[in-house]
Each structure stands twice: as structure tokens, then as C-alpha cells.
Amino acid sequence: MTARSFLKRKFLFVILLLSILILPLLSPSPYLIHIITFIFIWSYITTVWSYMGRFHLVSLGHGAFLGIGAYISILLFNDYNISPWIGMLLGGMGAALLALILGYACFRFGVIGDYFALVTLALGELVALMIDAFRNVTGGSLGMTLKSVGTSFYYLQFEKEIYYYYISLLFLIFGLFLWQIIDRSRIQKALRAIGEDEIAAASIGIRIVRYKLFITLISAFLTATGGVLYTQYMTYVNPETLSGMGVSLAIPFKAILGGMFHVWGSTIGTAMIVSLEEYIRIMYGARFIGISQVFYGALLVALIIFLPKGLYGTLSDYWHKRNDRRASKIEVRLS
Amino acid sequence: MLLQIEGVSAFYGKLQALDQISITIQEGETTIMVGPNGAGKTTLLRTISGFLHPASGKILFNGEKIDDLDPYRIVEIGISQVPEGGRLFPYLSVKDNLRIGSFPKQARSGFKKSLGEVYELFPILRQRANQLAGTMSGGERQILAIARSLMAKPILVLLDEPSTGLAPLMVTHVINLANDIKKRGYSILMVEQNARKALEVADRAFLLESGRVQKEGNRQAFLGDNHIKRAYLGI
Amino acid sequence: MEQLILSATLNGVLLGGVLALLVFGLNLIFGVVKIIHLAYGQFVMLGMYVIFFLVTTYKMNIFIASIISCIILGLLGILLQMIVINPLLKSPRLNQLLALAGVIIIFENMAMVLWGADYRGIKLLLPVIHFGSLFVRTSYLVAFIGAILTLLALTLFLNRTYVGIAIRATAQDLDSIQLMGINPKWVYLITQATGGILSGIAASFFMPIYAVHPHFGSAFTLMAFIIVILGGMGNFLGGFISAFIIGVVTSISAVLTSTEIADSIDLIIFILIMLVRPQGLLGIRESR
Numbered sequence: 118m119t120a121r122s123f124l125k126r127k128f129l130f131v132i133l134l135l136s137i138l139i140l141p142l143l144s145p146s147p148y149l150i151h152i153i154t155f156i157f158i159w160s161y162i163t164t165v166w167s168y169m170g171r172f173h174l175v176s177l178g179h180g181a182f183l184g185i186g187a188y189i190s191i192l193l194f195n196d197y198n199i200s201p202w203i204g205m206l207l208g209g210m211g212a213a214l215l216a217l218i219l220g221y222a223c224f225r226f227g228v229i230g231d232y233f234a235l236v237t238l239a240l241g242e243l244v245a246l247m248i249d250a251f252r253n254v255t256g257g258s259l260g261m262t263l264k265s266v267g268t269s270f271y272y273l274q275f276e277k278e279i280y281y282y283y284i285s286l287l288f289l290i291f292g293l294f295l296w297q298i299i300d301r302s303r304i305q306k307a308l309r310a311i312g313e314d315e316i317a318a319a320s321i322g323i324r325i326v327r328y329k330l331f332i333t334l335i336s337a338f339l340t341a342t343g344g345v346l347y348t349q350y351m352t353y354v355n356p357e358t359l360s361g362m363g364v365s366l367a368i369p370f371k372a373i374l375g376g377m378f379h380v381w382g383s384t385i386g387t388a389m390i391v392s393l394e395e396y397i398r399i400m401y402g403a404r405f406i407g408i409s410q411v412f413y414g415a416l417l418v419a420l421i422i423f424l425p426k427g428l429y430g431t432l433s434d435y436w437h438k439r440n441d442r443r444a445s446k447i448e449v450r451l452s
Numbered sequence: 453m454l455l456q457i458e459g460v461s462a463f464y465g466k467l468q469a470l471d472q473i474s475i476t477i478q479e480g481e482t483t484i485m486v487g488p489n490g491a492g493k494t495t496l497l498r499t500i501s502g503f504l505h506p507a508s509g510k511i512l513f514n515g516e517k518i519d520d521l522d523p524y525r526i527v528e529i530g531i532s533q534v535p536e537g538g539r540l541f542p543y544l545s546v547k548d549n550l551r552i553g554s555f556p557k558q559a560r561s562g563f564k565k566s567l568g569e570v571y572e573l574f575p576i577l578r579q580r581a582n583q584l585a586g587t588m589s590g591g592e593r594q595i596l597a598i599a600r601s602l603m604a605k606p607i608l609v610l611l612d613e614p615s616t617g618l619a620p621l622m623v624t625h626v627i628n629l630a631n632d633i634k635k636r637g638y639s640i641l642m643v644e645q646n647a648r649k650a651l652e653v654a655d656r657a658f659l660l661e662s663g664r665v666q667k668e669g670n671r672q673a674f675l676g677d678n679h680i681k682r683a684y685l686g687i
Numbered sequence: 688m689e690q691l692i693l694s695a696t697l698n699g700v701l702l703g704g705v706l707a708l709l710v711f712g713l714n715l716i717f718g719v720v721k722i723i724h725l726a727y728g729q730f731v732m733l734g735m736y737v738i739f740f741l742v743t744t745y746k747m748n749i750f751i752a753s754i755i756s757c758i759i760l761g762l763l764g765i766l767l768q769m770i771v772i773n774p775l776l777k778s779p780r781l782n783q784l785l786a787l788a789g790v791i792i793i794f795e796n797m798a799m800v801l802w803g804a805d806y807r808g809i810k811l812l813l814p815v816i817h818f819g820s821l822f823v824r825t826s827y828l829v830a831f832i833g834a835i836l837t838l839l840a841l842t843l844f845l846n847r848t849y850v851g852i853a854i855r856a857t858a859q860d861l862d863s864i865q866l867m868g869i870n871p872k873w874v875y876l877i878t879q880a881t882g883g884i885l886s887g888i889a890a891s892f893f894m895p896i897y898a899v900h901p902h903f904g905s906a907f908t909l910m911a912f913i914i915v916i917l918g919g920m921g922n923f924l925g926g927f928i929s930a931f932i933i934g935v936v937t938s939i940s941a942v943l944t945s946t947e948i949a950d951s952i953d954l955i956i957f958i959l960i961m962l963v964r965p966q967g968l969l970g971i972r973e974s975r
Contacts, residue, residue, distance in 0.1 A: 175784075235916055239958070377781075407800040407901075410796035418771060421782050541856045
């Protein structure tokens with residue numbers, strides 16, 4: 118990449134960031150703010166999922182962590198007035214504990230690949246079922262509503278959307294930042310080696326279980342905080358939206374279709390899919406119940422087939438090919 | 453000219469494995485390919501069988517272009533391969549392995565007849581007809597693998613290092629099988645590390661080094677060449 | 688009380704028969720095509736809807752409706768392989784799984800659009816058979832016998848026919864199969880057709896027992912996968928045994944507590960096994 122194009126990209130990036138920061142202050146429609154906040158929250162959750170996903174630790178059960186975080190937090194708050202920030206901590210720890218137990222068992226016994234994915238799938242469903250089973254406490258499939266305390270930073274509740282907008286943005290930035298840190302660390306190298314050839318990695322002394330557990334715990338913990346964030350924003354939670362197969366499968370969708378291996382991939386994918394969902398819902402949702410979802414599902418399948426590297430990955434490939442062609446043209450001219 | 457390989461280059465990603473290979477295989481002959489590890493011998497066989505497609509050049513079988521066909525089509529046309537180690541189906545019996553071998557259209561109706569011929573050539577297989585292929589010894593497995601490739605009624609048989617992992621007595625036996633097979637009318641292209649024994653059954657031979665053909669000729673030419681004698685025949 | 692538990696055990700064993708059938712289809716597809724068919728439960732669901740539709744709208748005999756359902760599902764399996772799975776054969780596993788997850792969304796919502804969200808069932812009043820003081824439902828008994836017969840037929844198919852042997856060989860060594868002049872894609876299609884037909888057979892046994900609704904598939908998919916994992920992915924004998932274990936456990940729990948707690952117990956057992964022996968009771972067959 119030449120110095121010029123590098124600066125160009127940085128410039129565009131800053132412009133984008135500034136526009137995002139200023140947007141709510143220009144008073145556009147509340148609907149737009151809502152959608153973007155939604156995208157921020159889910160981008161955060163998806164990015165945190167991709168901490169594991171990019172190293173071939175594919176979890177199809179992250180709904181379990183979302184659910185644990187959300188329900189621990191909301192129960193502590195509704196019943197004991199405990200701040201959701203603490204709820205994030207405790208919920209995160211709960212999720213991490215679950216991840217520790219299951220992760221340790223799986224990694225020690227070499228449960229990997231789609232076998233691992235299936236186990237996580239069952240885990241997600243289990244949490245959903247448990248939430249439903251203890252409906253005296255959790256409200257079951259009817260869900261729970263957040264007790265209202267007006268606007269309070271301490272209780273992470275606001276009457277105005279704009280606060281959620283910026284807080285969610287902060288979370289997302291944190292998630293992306295952490296992605297970069299992990300990417301540049303020794304952990305990344307170790308996990309990549311493990312991802313490519315576990316046996317070889319073990320033979321050169323990489324402590325497989327330790328590294329896998331590490332990234333899994335981080336992902337679980339942060340996912341739980343994402344669940345809390347979502348709950349605080351929507352002021353309502355039920356097992357359907359925050360645990361179980363549906364949401365657990367939706368997260369990797371967003372990551373893959375954006376481009377799981379790039380820092381921006383999850384965000385792009387989330388933006389793409391949420392916009393798509395809203396568009397289809399508005400256009401077709403009214404007519405027959407379910408028809409919009411049929412289109413949505415078909416579109417997802419088509420995107421997976423035709424954009425295997427995700428949007429970011431495909432564009433990035435195209436970009437590099439263009440640069441290669443340009444470079445070789447320059448070479449020809451020079452020689 | 454049975455098989456013509458003209459100017460074939462093949463890559464694994466960016467790594468070049470074959471460089472402008474040109475070889476002709478004649479019908480009814482046993483052609484041996486020798487060369488060091490990593491020279492590209494197995495790669496060439498894989499390319500002929502369709503697992504790898506050449507980046508340039510072409511492969512003609514009886515005059516027809518075959519280098520863009522899928523592997524199963526290559527077998528249907530009449531080129532069978534015995535891969536290194538045999539690659540049998542371990543949980544199928546000897547008989548079932550042979551049965552699978554006669555799947556191509558030209559072979560299916562003649563299964564019983566082919567089975568009889570193969571049992572005649574390799575009597576030990578008849579004894580072990582119901583044994584699981586995975587439980588046989590190395591030599592027996594190699595024989596089964598060769599027999600299985602014959603069940604497809606091929607015209608040309610490719611053999612990839614049939615002596616791998618076998619005891620010396622077995623090695624001689626297996627390589628000499630080439631002659632028995634040739635007598636039945638098959639043409640053979642055999643890749644072998646064990647050049648000395650292989651050349652004894654050769655009509656023609658090629659030396660492959662670093663993806664290029666370094667020498668070709670008949671048996672005499674090879675056995676008389678000093679470089680080859682020192683490097684590959686241990687003389 | 689004891690009689691209740693004994694009856695539940697018996698019915699559980701019978702149910703296990705049909706579960707074993709479902710699991711066989713899953714293991715077959717996993718072993719040959721090397722893919723986890725996430726949408727298999729939805730196939731069964733669609734099969735049940737087809738039977739329901741034919742029987743109630745066209746007053747068709749349930750046997751004929753079942754046969755038509757099997758044919759449709761066999762074709763659907765072939766379509767699935769051609770349209771969704773073949774293009775993704777060289778893609779990462781995750782992409783394949785997610786594509787199937789997309790198929791789940793399509794199937795469930797199609798069912799919602801065509802037949803609504805209500806439970807649909809066929810009223811078949813079948814007698815309850817009494818063995819001494821134990822009772823057994825006819826529908827369960829028929830399902831069991833049918834499932835066992837089908838499994839026997841499948842075993843013969845896989846061991847005695849050309850096609851069956853080709854399918855088994857493909858599961859063992861994909862490259863070698865091509866060296867036999869067999870086009871693996873063709874084997875995949877046959878396997879998917881077989882899997883589809885199996886799901887149709889399961890659907891016809893389920894129809895007298897359960898009412899179908901758009902989320903029926905998910906419940907059964909999960910149970911089917913628990914059984915598959917319990918028995919060891921790709922392990923036919925393990926799957927067979929686990930089907931009966933889970934069938935019995937579910938049946939007894941449902942009688943002692945409630946259906947939801949029974950489902951939770953299944954999952955808890957599953958998690959416990961995962962902690963102690965994640966490779967399943969009989970271990971995993973290596974695929975990739």
C-alpha cells in the first residue's frame with residue numbers, strides 16, 4: 118500500500134468516525150438512531166464472538182452467554198437494586214464459569230470442529246430451556262421487563278435514546294480495540310498454529326487447552342456483557358431473543374457474511390444483516406406472517422454461497438487484485 | 453501412442469511441481485519413472501488421473517484431450533491408478549473392495565469374469581475373499597490394490613511406488629507382477645523409488661528430477677548410464 | 688407406580704426405535720457427505736405436514752400419503768444437496784452449517800405461511816394394547832416395528848448392493864472412490880435421497896403420535912443431535928443404543944415430572960456426558 122492510499126484510508130476513516138459521532142446531534146429520525154444503536158450492540162456481540170470464531174473455535178451456542186448475562190443482571194437489578202454494571206461483572210463471570218467447565222472438558226478431550234459446534238448448540242438450547250423451566254423466577258417465555266428508574270448512569274437506564282447510542286458505540290470501540298490487541302499478541306500466533314494443526318502445535322510445546330480456554334473465557338465474559346447492554350436498551354428480555362438456537366446461529370451469520378477474519382468484518386456483517394432484516398420486514402412483513410422470513414432465509418443461504426469470504430473479504434480480495442494488476446502494469450512500464 | 457503428455461506444467465498454489473513435462477507412453481509397454489523424493493513423480497500421476505489440472509500443456513489419451521476431466525471420468529476412459537499405499541477401503545472385505553473396483557460401465561457386467569481372472573493372477577485373494585481389507589498384511593494389501601485397479605478393465609495402469617513399506621522379498625514379487633499384468637494386455641506406467649528392481653521389468657524409463665524430465669530411454673540406456681547407476685542404483 | 692414406570696419404559700423403548708431411525712439418517716449423511724444436517728428435523732416436519740395435507744384435504748389413505756411424503760422428501764434431499772451443499776463442498780465447515788441454518792429458517796417459515804402456527808394433527812383413534820397390567824400404544828408399537836424393519840432393510844442395502852457398498856466406501860475414503868470411477872457427487876445425491884426417504888418414514892410414524900407445528904423440527908433436531916453425540920458422531924451402533932437410552936429416559940421423566948423437565952433432563956444428561964466423555968459412549972468415527 119502506498120503512503121498516499123494509506124493516508125487516504127485514514128482520512129476516510131476519520132470522516133466516518135466523526136459523522137457517526139455527530140449524527141445524533143443533528144436530530145435525525147429516532148428510528149435511524151434506534152437502528153444504528155441496535156447495530157452497535159450486535160456488532161459488539163458479534164465481534165466478541167469472532168474472537169473465537171476466527172481461530173476455528175466455532176460456537177453455535179453463544180446465546181447461552183447472552184442469556185446468562187442478561188438474566189443474572191436483570192434479576193439482581195429488579196429484585197435487589199444491584200447496578201447493571203455490577204450485573205455485567207457477575208453475569209460475565211457466570212458465563213465465564215460455564216465456558217470454563219464446558220470448555221475445559223471439551224478441549225481436554227479433543228472435541229473440536231463441528232463436533233464442538235454441535236455441543237455448543239446444545240448448550241445454547243439448554244440455557245434457553247432452563248430459563249423457561251424456572252419460569253417462576255424468570256417469567257419463562259413471557260420474558261421479564263426491566264424495572265424503570267428513569268435516567269441514571271449508575272443503573273444504565275436512560276429515557277433518551279442518544280445516551281444508549283454513545284454507550285453502545287463505546288462498547289463496540291472497546292470490542293474492536295481488544296480485537297486488535299489480541300491480533301497483535303502472542304496469543305494470536307499460538308491460536309493460529311492451533312487452528313491449523315493442533316497436533317503439531319502441541320508438539321512444539323504450545324499449551325493447547327490453556328490458550329483455547331483463555332480466548333473462550335474472554336469471549337464468553339464479554340458476550341454476557343453484551344447481553345446486559347441489550348437488556349438495558351430494550352428494557353425487556355425473553356429467552357427467544359437472547360438465548361437458544363435462533364440468536365446463537367444469527368451471530369455467526371453476521372460474522373461470516375461480513376468477513377470473520379477482519380477486525381471490521383463483524384461490524385460490516387451486522388450492519389448488512391440488520392439493514393436487510395429491517396428492509397424485508399418493512400417491505401413484506403405485513404402481508405403474510407413468515408413470508409418475509411422465507412425471503413430472509415433464502416437470501417442468507419444465497420449470500421453464504423456467493424460471498425464465502427464475506428463482504429469485507431470479497432471486497433478486500435477485489436481490492437488486492439486491482440492493486441496487483443496496477444502494480445504489474447507499472448512494472449511493465451518500468452521495464 | 454497411448455498416452456501423450458505435452459509440455460505439462462502443474463502448480464500447488466504458487467509452488468511449481470511439474471515443469472514442461474513431455475512424455476509418451478506406448479501401448480503394451482511397461483514404462484518406469486524414477487527419480488528422487490519430491491521430484492514430482494506422484495504429482496505427475498495425480499495430474500494424469502485428474503486430481504490436479506495442468507496450468508499449461510496438455511495430456512492426450514488415444515488422441516483425446518483428458519487433462520480437464522474429473523478423476524472418475526479418467527477411470528471410465530481406461531486409466532486406473534493404484535495410489536501409494538493402495539488406499540483400500542479398510543472396513544470393506546476383499547471381495548467388496550474388488551466389487552467396488554468394477555463400478556465403471558465397461559466393467560460392471562463382466563464382474564464375475566474379472567473376479568475369476570483376478571483370483572487366477574492373485575490366488576491369495578480368493579483365500580481371503582471375506583476378510584476385512586484393513587486387517588491384511590502390507591504385501592497382501594498391495595496385491596489387493598493392484599487387483600482392484602484391474603477390476604475396472606483399464607487400458608493403462610498407473611502404479612505409484614508399489615514397493616513402499618514392503619519386505620524385500622515382497623518388493624520383488626510385487627514389481628514382477630508388472631510383467632504378469634503386461635502379459636494380459638495392460639499397459640503400465642510405474643513410479644518407483646526402488647529403481648534397480650523396477651528397471652529390470654522396464655521397457656522404457658524416464659528420470660524425473662525437480663519436476664523436469666532429465667533423461668528418457670530404454671532399459672539398456674538407463675542401466676548403462678553412469679550418473680543413474682551412481683545416484684539411483686547404488687552402484 | 689411401578690406399572691406406570693414400566694409402561695413408560697416400554698413406550699420409551701418403542702419410541703427409541705423411531706429415534707434410532709432418525710439418527711441413522713443423520714449419521715449416514717454425516718458419514719458420507721461429511722456434513723451435519725442441521726435441517727433434518729425440518730425435513731421430518733415437512734413430511735408430517737405433507738401427510739396432514741394429503742389426508743385432510745384429499746381424504747387420502749394415510750399409507751399412500753406416507754409414501755408420497757417419502758418420495759417428496761427424497762427429492763427434496765436431492766435438491767438440497769444440489770442447490771445448497773454442492774456449491775459449498777469446498778467451503779469452510781462453518782459456512783456449510785450456516786447455510787443449513789438458513790434452510791431451517793426457510794422451511795419453518797414456509798410451513799408457517801402455508802399452514803399457520805397452530806398445531807395440526809390427524810385424529811387416529813388407535814387402541815391401547817394391554818400386556819397384563821402394562822399398556823402400550825398401538826401407534827408406538829407400529830412405529831417401533833416399522834423402524835426396526837426399515838433399519839434391517841437399510842443394513843441389507845448398505846451391505847449387499849453395489850450402490851450401498853459405494854456409499855460405505857465413500858464414507859471411508861473419498862479420493863479412492865474417484866479412483867474407482869465413481870462420481871462422489873452422485874453418491875452424495877443417493878445418500879441425501881436415502882436420508883430424505885428415511886425422514887419421510889419417520890414422519891409417517893410420528894403423525895399418529897404427535898401434532899405438527901412449525902417449530903416441531905427444532906425440538907426433534909436437538910434431541911436427534913443429543914443422541915448422535917451421545918453415541919459418538921458417525922457411529923451407527925452408538926447412535927442406535929443411545930436412541931433407546933434417550934427414548935426411555937425421556938419417557939420416564941415425562942411420566943414422573945413434565946415434558947419440559949424431561950427435555951431439560953435430556954440436555955443435562957447430555958452435558959454431563961460431555962464433561963465426562965465428550966467423544967460419546969462409543970467414540971467418534973474420524974471424518975475430517
